[in-house]
Amino acid sequence: MAADAAHTPVHPLRQLAAASVGNLVEWFDWYAYTFLAIYFSPQFFPKTDNVLVPLLYGFAVFAVGFFMRPIGGLLLGWLADRIGRRAALTWTITLMGAGGMVLALSPTYEAVGALSPALLVVARLVQGLSIGGEFAASTTFLVESAPPHRRGLYSSFQYVSTTIGQLIASGLAALLAFLLTTDQMGSWGWRIMFAVGALGSFVGLWIRRGAVETHRTAADYEARAERKPHMFEFIVRYPLKALLIVGITIAGTIGYYTWTVYLPTYAETTVKFDPGKALVVSTISLAFFAVLQPLAGMLSDRIGRKPLLIVFAAGLTVLTVPLLSLVTASFISLLLVSLVAMVFLSGYTSIAAAVMVETFPARVRAAGIGFPYSLTVAIFGGTAPYVGTLLAKLHVGGWYPWYIVVLTAISLPVYLLLKETKDVSLAEE
Template identity: 60%
Template sequence: MTYWSPVPDTPMTHPPASGIRQLVAGTVGNVVEWYDWHAYTFLAIYIAAEIFPDGAGNPLVPLLATFAVFAVGFFARPLGGLLLGVIADRHGRRVALTTTVLLMGVSCLMIAVSPTYATVGVLGPVVLVVARLLQGISAGGEFTASTTFLVESAGYGKRGLFSSFHYVSATVGQILASGTATLAVFSLSEQDMRDWGWRLPFLVGAVLSLVGLWVRRGAEEPRGKWQLENRPGLFDALRKHPRESLLICGITIGGTIAFYTWTSYLPTYAQVNEGFDKRQSLLVGTLSLVFFALIQPLGGVLSDRVGRRPLLMGFAVGTAVLCVPLLGLITSGSFLSLLFVQCAGMLLLTGYTSIAAAVNSEVFPSQVRAAGIGFPYSLTVAVFGGTAPYVGTALNAMGVADAFPWYVAALCLVSGLVYLRLPESAHEPLDT
């Protein structure tokens, strides 16, 4: 792998910018970002009932429509990854970080006040679509800005550790979203949840966005002034580094489908396919996310010692082999079976999530790193991650629900072939 920076990442030349302070700045806003993003997933069933009309007497139709809007947000992510990635490369990571959290706060407020279909007709779904588009743009820029910020702020031999905190913070955001949704479901009647209770988590998210904005405004820019003055064009990363762009896609395919399967879609999968109670499935999701967050730094530290490729291969091969039997272990009404399956899947997933930020950042040079990662990563997430809930629900509607685990396994196998040929970069210098 070639690096062009005159300042290599070595113990003598690249001390951490400010250690814990940088971790806090890079992760606190990320918590808010992913709280807002995942609140939609956890409350999809309630949103479906209020924003979309029932279709042909089939209760799956409004749910499918809701997950279609979920996918719309994902397809806005490549645009956000490209535009905010270029902003991060041209004007600094900190500027991009504050922009993403501000956009997320606005979109979260829009969802909270979205009018229902019964009140204003088609305007309700239109408002929801616009809000999800803004969320998609923000989330597309968030991964690239926060991951490059964290990895570039890491000291020698700590890129994997710092990398892991991206998914720690993202998972904390999910835990807050899942926990808030669970609290609302247990505290309110079913009718109150359908009428107005589902809006409360989004109002909380809008307020939390202001906190994230305040924290990120005080972050320290990890790149030097000479780098900010050497500004790339909008498509420089794609034009000058096509192989690296394709590599990001291959790295991401299996990781993104597994991530959204195990961390977001599984509660809905259990409800739709096994008849699980909403409260039970949400509680299992929250408990397993706590487990997931705790093990991320362990994966990051391990990768700094043994390398990135062993963890990536363990994730890809393990998920490809075990996904089908694991999902087959879910039995109707069994709280422990669902908890075991979700935690086992997340343990496998950690081989990817704990080091994804470091692996992606080690592919591109600093000048185009954010935009170089942002567009291909977000495009891949949109095509394979954002559509996971829709594909799973659609397969169920067609009577072939058992095909979904095989779909996940196949995509993880594709990424495994990429990991097999991926150069080991854990102990190589990082262009900063």
């Protein structure tokens, strides 16, 4: 740990709060976009007779934001390795709040023309930069704060906070959809969500200021007369570890963005599921998902990370097509499909942070995780809603489940060959 950590008592709850609350706010902002895209997309793009066209444009911007994530993972991960995790976390939440405020205040296409979608793109690029850095810094900070025999449990709070942020976003979106008419939601109701997220960033920023650093700061490097890591040191020295992060992430990211983000839209576009009811299903499922995370994290501290990853990938490789084929216009069918998928998905989400942190040495850990992880998410996770919507527009929506199966199957041999990491030391080199 850094010098200040050596003299400052580390309070586990404070460390968890610093990583989790800020992470919650970050992901609330990020997912508010996906839940409300069906409402605000017509406000940012030219009107058309096909309702799927503006939604397709909206998800294209969503995907564009993901392509800033590797840059954020690289740049802010590098800063976390050079100047400390806490400083990087301050930057990530500030950027996310700024992007959310731009979204809340952006004018419509009807009012300013092309400037409207341009502002939408800029806001999402800033938020993409923030999210890429957030994962890099918060995962390392969170797992480095944990006792050796509790790293799986601490790791699970990465997705506990992510899911709660998503849950609050889903719940607030469902509440707004219930209280407001469709026209009101489309004209101004969606702005409330982004304003709430921007204000929440200030709360997260204040909490993070009281955290104890878990890594060397810039002053520590100077005091030791030691060279700070350069931006690409992680890939020069550890190319196979970087590639391993990619293999670990492929199945997890396509699974996560399919089952927790895109599933309501998939149901709406394939079986004409009611959007308001889809948001309710999403809210219930996410609450269940959040409860599963620490349970699976604690299980991994007992039996290891590898068994959970194998069950996750093997289960969803076999069950994805049957599960999605069971989706109908029935509320119960969509809910049951979602809950079953969440059980398997937890085998990845609860321990992804721990596995990745345990893979890289401390000196380049944040950048070593941040860049390959975010690049993989950008390619496969960020494009999932777009690919699904595009296939539906082309009247071949039935191909999407098989697309998920192929990507999930890619990671399965990686998990089978992965060395168990739960007992490795996180000590600095």
